[in-house]
Amino acid sequence: MMEKNLIVAFGGASPEHEVSVLTAMQAIHALEGSDYNIIPLYIAKSGKWFTGAPLLDLKQYEDLGKLTENATPCHFTHNELGQTVLEEKKGGLFSRAAQHIVYAVLTSFHGSAGENGSFQGVCEQFNIPYTGSGVMGSAVGMDKVTAKSLCRSAGIPVVEGIHFTESNWIENQGKILNKVETLNYPCVVKPVHLGSSIGVEVVNDKEKLIEAVETAFRYDNHLLIEKAISPLTEINCSVKGTAEKPVASVCERPLGTEELLSFADKYMRDDASKGMASADREIPANISESLSNSIQETSKKIFRLFNCSGLARLDFLVESETENFYFNEINTIPGSFSFYLWKESGIGFDSLLTEMIDIAVTNHQKKNGRVLTYDTNLLSQKAVKGIKGLKGNK
Missing domain, CATH: 3.40.50.20 (Rossmann fold)
Known part of the structure; x- marks a missing residue:
């Protein structure tokens, strides 16, 4: 063997x-x-x-x-x-x-x-x-603007916001600040292509906003500013399997020192060598059954929409008083592979990884079972002469 x-x-x-x-x-x-x-x-x-x-x-x-x-x-x-x-x-x-x-x-x-x-x-x-996910799902998942645009078009709620590049900011800072004013403070500044809360900051006035934008541009050329949800509850859900057969985990509520979970809350802890598994969290999240079911179903819907595979974690922002929730981001390779969310279902970390590998191998076999070439005499002498003839007609 x-x-x-x-x-x-x-x-x-x-x-x-x-x-x-x-x-x-x-x-x-x-x-x-x-x-x-x-x-x-x-x-x-x-x-x-x-x-x-x-x-x-x-x-x-x-x-x-x-x-x-x-x-x-x-x-x-x-x-x-x-x-x-x-x-x-x-x-x-x-x-x-x-x-x-x-x-x-x-x-x-x-x-x-x-x-x-x-x-x-x-x-x-x-x-x-x-x-994990393929090229398309991975690329879309890493781009918060594109991901939210797709979700919005599919009827999945997202938080109101604006996005701009560094050159936009340099040329039109005043106009951008005016647009932010329409969102009202507090608002959240985010790099479009990063995770782990790096470069993310909640701001309450124009001065802090400008500072946060300048800091975030150190990490990314494309920023997103969104209206802050308050009072806020963050709820996460993991999904495994394939786009055809997604399975959702229980929901979790991450607990941090601030309302919005920071990089320090996630990783800069005494037991940081455990990665995301070391962060304080409530599993299962102490939320209503209807909210939990809705987030699980929405998580599977997004997993299918992005044609994801293997495993992902989807993060949501919940208005605590109304239970209205909004898609925040998808992590197509979540920290610690979110194994702690599957322990509640009796799935060990090794079994979770083995399932991911088996899915990868199966997907690969299915792809290679397709016709990957198209036999043609396009590059035959006759075809080459035809291409030369096309050049002469220009």
Whole structure:
């Protein structure tokens, strides 16, 4: 039986780089003793790829420079049989490069590069199974403006807001500020393409708004400003499976030191090595059954709308007094893979990961079962002459 080499891919050029490392280490630990041969694929902040045993030890990440010195550069390629392999850099002039045939890739990135469809596109190019949503679902999920536009068109409520790029801000700051005034304060400033609450700030006046916008532009070229919901209750729900058969978890209510959960609430805690699993939360959320059911059904609807796969977490903003709720964002690779939400249903972390991998492999097999080429003599001599003739008619 062929060894099942599971590539756990994480890191990347993202402000959420360290969060990705935590999620990957949790997953690797959960899969210890499984049938998979775990091979780490760490993408440094520089964009360089590395593998090797040092990457399996969380303590090694305290010094990223030293870590990459001790790790082995690697890349995807094809072997002589045409199979996709993760190939390590040769150790010496006459040594043979170690190659690992890829069974599947467990994508463990967070934010921008890695979660936005770019790495998923690499996997598509090399025709290998990968967990989570495809290129389209990942890209849409990472873009808050596009995601909310799609939800709005599907009748899913979203909070009123405006969006603009840095060049818009430079050229039309006055007009943008006037539009914000129509939303009324307080309002929330958000980078469009980031997660983990990075760059997110609630502001109560124009001066604070300008400061928050300038700070958020350090992380993203595209910002979203929304009317703040108050009194606010944040409710999250995870969905697993496929777009055809999505399954929703119980709902959770994250608890933070502020009304809107911050990066510090999520990760800067004494037990931060547990990632999102360390944050205070109420599971199941202490909300009405009707609200819980509505959020679960809406979560599955969005999962289908974005053609998601594997696993996602959907976050909602609830007006506490009215129970009106609004779609906030979808995380197509949620922190800690939201395994804590599935424990309530008796699903262990290892089982959850195995299901994600199985879905990835099944989707890959279905895709490869389609006709992937179209036989044509377009490039035959006759066709080439026809193209030359077209040039002469210009």
